[in-house]
Amino acid sequence: MSPGRTDRDIPGAVHAALLSHFGPLHWWPGESPFEIALGAILTQNTSWSRVEIAMDGIREKGLLDAHALHALSDDELAELIRPSGTFRIKAGYVRTFLSWLVGSHEGDLPAALAGDTAKKREELLALRGIGRETADSILLYAGGHPVFVVDAYTRRIFSRHGFVARGAPYDHIRTWFEDRLPAAPEVLNELHAQIVSVGKDFCRPRNPRCETCPLRVLGEPDLRR
DNA sequence: GCCCAGGTGGGTA
């Protein structure tokens, strides 16, 4: 960090550095809010390539719709989800989500997500299987709410550089970013995607590639964290 | 064989 710079500049500087390196990533472009929400649940502790296989299967069967999936049996739903792993658990989570969406909001996700951000977050968090990261992914990517999504990459990168404590609570990290970024969904969307990319390619759990990392401008990371 | 992946929930102390 150069002299005169404060930690308030860090998220913006990271965003600029990563955008310059990776170019715009445009996560979840052109997909329906429902597809995005379903993907957000299926990707829990799972690589995105596995989620795409499950989503493609659901799409090919013409079932990528809240009412259609809601009408399936538990076993049928679990089989569709199987490629994304932890499928019996996730089938239960998806079932809970569908029951909320169809039962309380007539299957209309944009309508279900409209309104006050904090209230909608609470509503999503009340559903079993929708934790903080999944709730915020749905709020941001499917609902266009200006929230920052904190994931394992965010924790690893920013704790290695000393900006957040390793075991800091989710909402502490989220507000640290939100306080330092514009309340613009497109910025928060892009930054989260960029962080995942740099986390995969450079700031890896093992064998990190710090020498060529686009975030080496932040200084020397503490890899013990 | 092992760790990891765009986590969450339940249990225990």
Add this chain to the structure above:
DNA sequence: TACCCACATGGG
């Protein structure tokens, strides 16, 4: 609060 563990698939 802070750890542990199960969940389950496939890639590196």
